[in-house]
Amino acid sequence: MPSVIDNRAEQQFTLEVSGETAVAAYQREGDVIVFTHTVVPPAIEGHGVGSKLIRGALDAARDQGLRVVPQCPFVAAYIQRHPEYADLLA
Template structure:
């Protein structure tokens, strides 16, 4: 799997796997980052792509001192399953 990148122009964290692009869309609102949608193409589902993507996005938020608003249901569920990220929630 490739490295997750923050495409700030599109406000998406992206991960390319086997010619397919998974993404976590977000909106920056001051010191908060609102995750609005996660998309993993069917061709690469079931490989932990979304988890890798969200883990990197949350680590980036922490590194930049941002609070997280998990509007996306996958991001919210990921945070529930990984208590080490709960302190990020706004």
């Protein structure tokens, strides 16, 4: 499966699967990253694409020493289901 890409110019993490692109939009505020919304195209929903996207985004945030604010309900739910990411919460 393809890897998650941090498109800093557009402030979004992307994951391309089968010609479709899932997006996790964010805003950087110093050492805090605020995830604002996540979009997974209907054609690739239900295959774990959103979870892979958010896992990659959260791993990147950890690697950069960022604190996370999950405004997006999908990101908040992912962190709740995966407590190993709870330490990232701002």
